[in-house]
Amino acid sequence: MASILAGLKPVIRELAAGETLFASGDATRGFFLVRRGQIRLARFSASGCETLLFVAGPGERFAEASLFVETYHCDARAVAESSVACFPKSAALALLEGDATARLELTADLARQVMELRSALTLRDVRSARERVLGYLVARTGVDGRTITIGGPLKDIAAMIGLAPEVLYRTLALLESERIIRRGNGIIELT
Amino acid sequence: MASILAGLKPVIRELAAGETLFASGDATRGFFLVRRGQIRLARFSASGCETLLFVAGPGERFAEASLFVETYHCDARAVAESSVACFPKSAALALLEGDATARLELTADLARQVMELRSALTLRDVRSARERVLGYLVARTGVDGRTITIGGPLKDIAAMIGLAPEVLYRTLALLESERIIRRGNGIIELT
DNA sequence: CGCTTCATTGACACACATCAATGACAGTGG
DNA sequence: CCACTGTCATTGATGTGTGTCAATGAAGCG
Missing domain, CATH: 1.10.10.10 (Winged helix-like DNA-binding domain superfamily/Winged helix DNA-binding domain)
Incomplete structure (x- = not known):
């Protein structure tokens, strides 16, 4: 994972508990990596009820998909006091275009995530x-x-x-x- | 979507209703595009219960992640009489190395799948x-x-x-x- | 030493899975 | 055109496995 990020200069951001990193509708700035703490990704429906999407812990990336859309589609809030690394969209995309190793790696990594998530989803269907x-x-x-x-x-x-x-x-x-x-x-x- | 396919020569395969395209454990041949009908992607746990992963309709791709692994990890069966285009693994990988558009498109698609799967997984945490x-x-x-x-x-x-x-x-x-x-x-x- | 978090075990209720019966509907063949 | 068949949708009744609450002990930590 580190190699993908090697060519990028992340911006470190410290968040207090409860602080918002980005909100639904904000212009995408890039993707993130949790260094410390927990970031809660949630979506709010029109009726106001909340859907929890993901809770990212230390070492986990989130909002990679934001590289390919204009606005965020969920809210990101720090559960506890946290530290995240922000990888700017333009730099990440440029790296994807230029570096053959990085692009294959990110694609393969996403593919692996897809398989892992499918496995996790399958496991949930086991009632017992x-x-x-x-x-x-x-x-x-x-x-x-x-x-x-x-x-x-x-x-x-x-x-x-x-x-x-x-x-x-x-x-x-x-x-x-x-x-x-x-x-x-x-x-x-x-x- | 057509752009990713421009450089490849897919093999067209016709499937009868209920026919199996590939099964879990089969060596990966490539990814697929539904031309007509519906392909049902499912996985069976050890205890025999089925997890429906995805139902691919006309125009939708599936099994992209298979490009990076040796065997399929789910079953693909035709719900109805269907026609699919099969894009061979080696050619697709070569295209990924060369064509910037195709690469971005595949990566974006995988990123979208990751988002959807996370949503699905989160939804399972809702007890009620x-x-x-x-x-x-x-x-x-x-x-x-x-x-x-x-x-x-x-x-x-x-x-x-x-x-x-x-x-x-x-x-x-x-x-x-x-x-x-x-x-x-x-x-x-x-x- | 308190204080917090985690692990453990017990007791209980309830929501979901399961089994069952019925109706609606499309497809099939005589 | 009409039985026949299968799948899907619907609703009822019932049991059980899991969630939840609660109490206790253990371990890390300031």
């Missing part, structure tokens, strides 16, 4: 918490096909796979009692 | 069937911000937003009784 957790674990096994390293709190995983944290805790405990998984320090192992 | 259906409807309103045109059976929409068909029927009936929506011939209108 047990099967969904197993599906997630299998999908996240490392090269040995057995070990999953947990980076960050379990409740983040719960949010990612669309379960209440308590349900995830219970399910993991159940799977462990069935000897299907073993849990260690920041590690889960399939048996 | 009522709110989820409303969210879907709001996201699918046309230019007037009020009208949604239904192309295809309601049960396909149910699958797309992760609800049992019966629940969608019930929810729509409820919303209609509350005067929040009006239903007409293949049309839903927000009030």
Whole structure:
């Protein structure tokens, strides 16, 4: 990911909790990378009800698609005190036109995102918490096909796979009692 | 859209209703453009339940991401008797390296897909069937911000937003009784 | 040491999935 | 032209799995 950004000079912006980065209808300035904190992307319908689109955490990019449209189509607000890097639209597009490596990389990266999102979407259709957790674990096994390293709190995983944290805790405990998984320090192992 | 196709010689393939274009695990041949009919992209989880990813209609491309991986990750089946243009992988990749217009177009399309998939994923986090259906409807309103045109059976929409068909029927009936929506011939209108 | 966040387990209610029955409708073939 | 068949839409009844609330303990942190 860093290589795509290597040729660009981002503008660092610090945001207080609750501060707005951009609003729906604003002219697009470029895409962003979260350095610290969380940015909440949401859309408000005419009737005023809010649709949460995405919550971007550290290391995640968002609004890449803004490179190709004139105005933002959602609101971006900092959940907590945050720091984001802003990559200007014109520079990013120029890089895309000029640098063969960068353009293939961005395209391939977007393609990978599409596949990952499709996988995540498929996982959500599994009703059973047990099967969904197993599906997630299998999908996240490392090269040995057995070990999953947990980076960050379990409740983040719960949010990612669309379960209440308590349900995830219970399910993991159940799977462990069935000897299907073993849990260690920041590690889960399939048996 | 035609521009991306200008430099390629697609292979035209005719499909009978129900015929499979490719299956999960098949070696990628390239991406496709629907000329006539409808192609249904779906994925089956280990437990056998189906996730509807996309229904591609005339003029729509699909499986672009396959250019960057070795095997397909979903099934493509013709809903009705259809005709698709197949753009071979190698030729498409060569075009991507050479033609700036084609490259930007494909990248923009992938970026749009990422946005749509994120929206779909976010929608799944809405527990309440009522709110989820409303969210879907709001996201699918046309230019007037009020009208949604239904192309295809309601049960396909149910699958797309992760609800049992019966629940969608019930929810729509409820919303209609509350005067929040009006239903007409293949049309839903927000009030 | 408080204070906060995370993890864990228990109890409970409710919303959704599921099964079932019926009607509407299009397509098909005799 | 009319039974026949299949799919879709609709509504009812029912069970269960998940969300939610609550209480407790553990661990990191100022």
